[in-house]
Amino acid sequence: MSAESPCINVCQLDAAGEICLGCQRTLDEIALWSQMAPAERRRIMADLPLRGLEGAGGRSRDSAPGR
16 A cells, blocks of 8 residues: 655756755655654644745745735
8 A cells, every 4th residue: 555645857956056956855754754653644744834844945835816
């Protein structure tokens, strides 16, 4: 049984080499994903949309409504 994953097969790191631009997870989170408890995966998945806004170098903010 595979763990639900936010992966969208766009595997590219941010400029700092820390966060995947596709799924917004850290390298550690990606590596440990299948070993995490379901509650931990759900917690991370709930945080991912906020990471996209914070770590996009302004891209997500620029494309937000009301820009």
